[in-house]
Amino acid sequence: MLTQILVMAGVSGVCLSGDTVGETRVPGAAQAGATIQELMAGRVDPAADALWDSVATIVSAKGIEERRPRTAAEWKAVRLQALTLLETTGLLAMRGRRVTDKTAAPGPGELSAPEIQRRIDANHEAFVGFASALRVAGQQALAAIDARNPQRLMDAGGVIDTACEACHLTYWYPMPDSSAAAAKP
Numbered sequence: 001m002l003t004q005i006l007v008m009a010g011v012s013g014v015c016l017s018g019d020t021v022g023e024t025r026v027p028g029a030a031q032a033g034a035t036i037q038e039l040m041a042g043r044v045d046p047a048a049d050a051l052w053d054s055v056a057t058i059v060s061a062k063g064i065e066e067r068r069p070r071t072a073a074e075w076k077a078v079r080l081q082a083l084t085l086l087e088t089t090g091l092l093a094m095r096g097r098r099v100t101d102k103t104a105a106p107g108p109g110e111l112s113a114p115e116i117q118r119r120i121d122a123n124h125e126a127f128v129g130f131a132s133a134l135r136v137a138g139q140q141a142l143a144a145i146d147a148r149n150p151q152r153l154m155d156a157g158g159v160i161d162t163a164c165e166a167c168h169l170t171y172w173y174p175m176p177d178s179s180a181a182a183a184k185p
Contacts, residue, residue, distance in 0.1 A: 036092060036120075037100045043088040044134075048160055050081040051141050055154040068150035075148060082142040085160070089135040093128045109173045116171050130167035137163045 034042070054074075058065040069075045091097075099117045106112050111119070120127045137159040144152035169175065 033091070033094070033097065035098045035100045037102075039088055039091055043084055044092075044164075047081040047085040047088070048164065051078065051085070051153070051160065052157045054078045054081075055150045055157065068153075069145075069148075075145060078153070079142065079145045082138055082145055085138040086135060086142065089131045089138065092134075093131040095124055111172060111174070119171050127167075127171070130163065130170070133163040133166065134160065 054067070054069055056065075056067040058067060069078050099120065100113045102113070104113075137156060140159055141153060141156035144150075144156050
């Protein structure tokens with residue numbers, strides 16, 4: 001079960017170093033690429049889901065199932081998902097990236113796309129901070145995978161979830177009493 005990874009154009013405009021997500025100034029680079037929602041739907045969500053689904057303890061009437069990668073191929077497949085997550089954090093952080101090209105109405109509790117865009121543009125550094133937090137969480141998952149440690153991978157999955165929710169609560173579905181344009185991660 002090896003997942004293919006699509007390489008997106010525009011990656012050369014991103015510089016990743018250490019524990020931070022950086023960016024180069026390439027005029028119009030993000031505008032020409034995928035939107036944030038496309039990156040989330042096409043890369044971040046599938047990669048995070050694969051990491052979360054790779055380790056679990058499932059208790060049912062049939063008994064207890066301990067799900068974890070066991071073979072070299074399974075560990076490799078999970079590792080590729082962690083790498084996809086890491087690489088995408090740099091794409092998310094690029095200045096000028098649009099939230100979406102669609103004009104669909106927001107879902108229940110969600111802000112409109114123009115409001116989300118306004119919040120990101122008003123404090124891009126905070127948005128980059130959230131992408132950096134996701135990158136750190138992805139690095140923890142990668143380290144767990146390289147150590148072939150299912151418990152550490154499960155723990156890293158919790159850190160990934162926390163990083164995702166912190167950003168979503170700031171930009172997509174903030175609490176009703178939130179009046180800040182963006183919070184720092």
